[in-house]
Amino acid sequence: MxxxxxxxxxxxxxxxxxxxxGISLRVGQTEAVGLLGPNGHGxxxxxxxxxxxxxxxxxxxxxxxxxxxxxxxxxxxxxxxxHVPQGSRLFPQLTVEEALRLAGAASxxxxxxxxxxxxxxxxxxxxxxxxxxxxxxxxxxxxQMASLGMGLMARPTLLILDxxxxxxxxxxxxELSECIARVRQEVKAIILVDGDMExxxxxxxxxxxxxxxxxxxxxxxxTTRTRDEMMSLxxxxxxxxxN
Amino acid sequence: MxxxxxxxxxxxxxxxxxxxxxxxxxxxxxxxxxxNFGHGALLMFGSYLTWxxxxxxxxxxxxxxxxxxxxMAVIGVIYEFLLVSPFIRRPNGDMLVMVATLAATMLLQxxxxxxWGPEIKQLPPFGAARIEAAGAVAQGTQLVTxxxxxxxxxxxxxxxKRTSVGLTVRALEQNREHAQLLGIAPRRVYIFIVVIAxxxxxxxxxxxxxxxxxxxxxxxxxxxxxxxxxxFGGAGSLGxxxxxxxxxxxxxxxxTYQFGLSWSPVLVFLAMIVIMLVRPEGLLxxxxxxx
Numbered sequence: 001m002x003x004x005x006x007x008x009x010x011x012x013x014x015x016x017x018x019x020x021x022g023i024s025l026r027v028g029q030t031e032a033v034g035l036l037g038p039n040g041h042g043x044x045x046x047x048x049x050x051x052x053x054x055x056x057x058x059x060x061x062x063x064x065x066x067x068x069x070x071x072x073x074x075x076x077x078x079x080x081x082x083h084v085p086q087g088s089r090l091f092p093q094l095t096v097e098e099a100l101r102l103a104g105a106a107s108x109x110x111x112x113x114x115x116x117x118x119x120x121x122x123x124x125x126x127x128x129x130x131x132x133x134x135x136x137x138x139x140x141x142x143x144q145m146a147s148l149g150m151g152l153m154a155r156p157t158l159l160i161l162d163x164x165x166x167x168x169x170x171x172x173x174x175e176l177s178e179c180i181a182r183v184r185q186e187v188k189a190i191i192l193v194d195g196d197m198e199x200x201x202x203x204x205x206x207x208x209x210x211x212x213x214x215x216x217x218x219x220x221x222x223t224t225r226t227r228d229e230m231m232s233l234x235x236x237x238x239x240x241x242x243n
Numbered sequence: 244m245x246x247x248x249x250x251x252x253x254x255x256x257x258x259x260x261x262x263x264x265x266x267x268x269x270x271x272x273x274x275x276x277x278x279n280f281g282h283g284a285l286l287m288f289g290s291y292l293t294w295x296x297x298x299x300x301x302x303x304x305x306x307x308x309x310x311x312x313x314x315m316a317v318i319g320v321i322y323e324f325l326l327v328s329p330f331i332r333r334p335n336g337d338m339l340v341m342v343a344t345l346a347a348t349m350l351l352q353x354x355x356x357x358x359w360g361p362e363i364k365q366l367p368p369f370g371a372a373r374i375e376a377a378g379a380v381a382q383g384t385q386l387v388t389x390x391x392x393x394x395x396x397x398x399x400x401x402x403x404k405r406t407s408v409g410l411t412v413r414a415l416e417q418n419r420e421h422a423q424l425l426g427i428a429p430r431r432v433y434i435f436i437v438v439i440a441x442x443x444x445x446x447x448x449x450x451x452x453x454x455x456x457x458x459x460x461x462x463x464x465x466x467x468x469x470x471x472x473x474x475f476g477g478a479g480s481l482g483x484x485x486x487x488x489x490x491x492x493x494x495x496x497x498x499t500y501q502f503g504l505s506w507s508p509v510l511v512f513l514a515m516i517v518i519m520l521v522r523p524e525g526l527l528x529x530x531x532x533x534x
Binding site for chain 2: 051072074077083085089091093094098099103107
């Protein structure tokens with residue numbers, strides 16, 4: 001079976017400064033892939049290229065066997081490629097329910113948004129309590145849940161999560177990681193970017209480490225050896241030293 | 244007593260006219276983040292078109308206005324295609340669009356001069372209804388303006404609040420990038436907004452063209468007042484714009500009555516400067532919405 005997403009030899013940047021340097025990466029049909037690496041090395045730019053928010057200077061991105069560059073961000077969403085952006089303020093003056101309805105309608109599910117909303121409330125019970133609240137008044141964790149919920153409303157086949165736990169307390173982070181695990185059940189494939197390495201390794205099948213705009217290290221997410229390797233790569237020491 | 248009612252009547256008429264202008268400008272500002280300098284010229288063009296449909300095509304007055312709105316809607320789409328979409332996504336795109344709309348003003352003004360010639364035109368009054376209350380008289384076009392302007396803009400506010408199109412517009416106002424990621428196509432929303440805004444300006448143009456003469460530069464003054472309204476009400480909020488339009492109308496009516504026509508523009512702008520100093524976010528807004 002061919003891959004769901006195939007990124008080949010992609011370069012991209014802003015003005016004169018190159019951010020991605022010929023990066024290649026694949027996501028299988030039913031795979032959860034984690035992207036790790038320090039800030040400012042191209043993870044978010046890569047995701048923005050995938051969902052057509054940023055134009056790469058060269059290289060190809062194929063989603064479901066078709067080149068994404070000829071398609072608008074809107075078409076990609078409607079074909080199941082859904083990007084939950086990093087640290088979004090959401091829509092401060094819309095209620096949680098309005099935002100979810102909007103996400104359903106904008107992705108071509110205007111008639112069935114009620115079913116979608118029930119599914120989202122099953123994954124995020126907290127959003128159901130907050131349904132009448134303006135998204136601008138939500139806490140950081142709730143805002144992330146709403147953002148993920150809006151992603152789910154589009155019925156994605158590939159869900160891209162960019163730093164879902166950024167700036168959250170450990171307790172809220174834990175709660176959210178349980179939510180992401182539930183989201184994983186609803187969606188065929190996921191790309192997860194997060195600063196919390198443990199969380200990424202726990203929730204994904206495979207990981208890539210991105211440094212200076214290219215993949216420098218890849219592997220399965222499940223072994224302890226992986227974690228030790230990762231630790232030394234990031235911190236120049238082992239996991240034991242860190243703890 | 245009659246002084247107050249004269250001022251109130253005049254304020255409702257002026258406020259209504261400014262509202263028709265400013266509501267569209269606010270919508271364009273809040274979604275596209277540009278000030279449409281061409282809005283006054285579009286009002287003028289709508290006024291001339293109404294005149295042509297009435298006097299050359301021979302339609303009844305109301306049908307002429309509706310026809311002019313329809314034609315102007317098409318011009319609005321062209322406007323978006325030529326002036327907004329080629330520039331808006333470039334670096335500094337909002338600046339380019341604003342300069343383009345300035346250029347459009349000159350183009351439309353010269354175009355009107357070429358098409359309709361130099362002689363001054365006017366539309367007949369809209370109906371002969373006449374209401375007299377407490378010594379003040381409102382009749383014909385004035386009366387229509389008093390009723391129609393809040394009705395149209397109220398309907399627009401309701402559409403934005405209640406319908407899914409309105410939800411889409413509000414989402415784009417509040418977070419353009421995330422809205423795109425949800426699958427909203429900004430282009431469609433921009434076209435919708437420009438058409439609505441141009442339609443409202445055309446109605447304003449027809450009403451104004453019946454109360455004063457139609458000339459190529461007739462839109463300059465309403466544009467300037469609408470700009471003050473936006474500053475007053477806080478650009479981007481329709482509620483603030485409604486309040487702002489009537490506040491400026493009242494201020495202008497009062498100063499004209501009290502100090503004379505030559506003083507009122509000075510005092511209106513003075514009021515704007517004071518408000519910008521004291522409440523730069525607008526009178527009604529509690530905080531500035533970031534882009």
